[in-house]
């Protein structure tokens with residue numbers, strides 16, 4: 001039987017700065033580049049078609065780069081163990097190489113099964129770290145130094161002249177990418193390393209100087225932020241590649257303030273994923289476990305209101321504009337994401353778990369390790385972060401002062417002038433007729449009263465903060481998750 005090496009691709013869909021691929025290419029054996037669409041994830045509520053479309057584009061891009069070398073990614077559909085078993089019936093698997101996956105509990109369970117199977121069959125499964133995330137870290141001692149070391153390490157340039165092997169004859173598993181995954185989605189970013197680098201170049205050529213002052217605006221951020229999040233989440237570009245480009249532009253006139261802000265965020269990227277790695281149960285429960293009982297006693301449950309939030313029909317203009325924009329484009333900036341969660345959990349007083357998979361499905365850049373810690377932080381259930389209740393009216397006045405973003409996504413309000421646009425429920429019946437608002441519109445009677453609900457949320461959240469059980473849990477969290485280098 002022919003001996004082969006497998007590179008199992010997951011959220012690392014690129015051909016550069018790729019340690020598993022590098023390991024495989026260093027050996028004198030045929031290499032199979034494998035991507036498997038697993039029903040485990042295809043059916044998972046965190047994912048939606050937009051993610052598989054992005055992955056499909058990424059694979060097509062990889063295949064275009066591999067073509068001159070006679071290589072091709074083998075694309076299968078099936079549970080990973082069945083696929084490995086099918087490959088094993090045809091070849092002797094010498095090694096499986098992959099990146100460590102800091103994923104959902106379903107992929108953790110799947111990885112345990114893979115580890116069991118590979119051990120039972122004496123197949124070494126060699127996993128490389130994902131960015132600067134340390135598997136099994138007990139605390140954050142020296143973590144920032146580690147981040148720096150990893151991000152400044154040389155990038156290996158891989159020689160793709162290799163003995164590639166494909167699995168097209170594995171008929172029961174081979175997947176021809178469906179047409180609807182290959183089609184570009186209007187308004188959404190398209191996957192692939194080529195576009196990742198184009199986006200990055202464009203940031204340094206044109207957009208980046210505005211980054212630091214545009215980051216909070218729902219419209220301007222779409223232009224001035226890097227927009228690399230889906231490319232990082234699906235691994236079309238590595239964080240190290242991005243960071244080294246940042247360092248290369250450090251001295252470029254006009255960029256410094258933007259690059260200082262961006263550099264912090266690249267640290268946060270791994271910092272949050274590290275939190276999730278160290279405490280993955282936060283997929284199900286509050287980081288600060290004392291909040292679980294508090295939420296179950298106090299949170300409201302109202303399907304209609306939850307659906308109004310999900311569909312952008314709450315009657316609060318900026319909330320609805322953000323949600324509808326997400327449905328259409330898969331992207332909004334950090335502040336607007338935080339505001340959507342704040343509105344759901346604070347103003348609507350709903351459990352964060354009611355909305356967490358909905359936003360995951362909509363975010364093209366869904367990354368479990370950032371999404372869960374951020375979601376809980378904005379929901380105010382960590383006990384360690386400052387509580388922020390974003391006022392959507394104030395956010396609109398400050399960051400969409402002309403109402404451009406709101407009018408783009410809520411055409412029904414296009415005739416309403418500012419400042420009434422930010423609080424349309426204050427208009428008189430005559431104004432409603434004049435601005436062509438239907439009299440049963442949610443903008444004349446939103447699902448909640450903002451001021452009353454904000455006050456209730458403030459009282460509730462601050463009284464919880466004072467509870468002994470919350471404080472005790474907060475101490476444990478600080479010891480585990482706070483980066484310690486600064487205090488040495």
Ligand SMILES: Cc1cc2nc3c(=O)[nH]c(=O)nc-3n(C[C@H](O)[C@H](O)[C@H](O)COP(=O)(O)OP(=O)(O)OC[C@H]3O[C@@H](n4cnc5c(N)ncnc54)[C@H](O)[C@@H]3O)c2cc1C
Nearest residue numbers: 225226227228229265268269334337338365366367371374
């Ligand atoms: C509730 C909530 C959920 C989120 N879920 C995700 C998610 O699933 N995937 C995701 O990539 N980001 C998530 N974020 C973080 C942030 O909003 C996005 O990373 C950012 O808006 C992406 O746009 P950009 O690439 O243009 O960012 P830029 O500002 O250009 O930043 C560059 C990169 O730095 C990282 N980054 C930026 N801000 C943060 C942050 N606050 N925390 C951690 N890393 C950051 C991202 O990888 C980002 O691509 C979430 C934020 C909130 C409040």
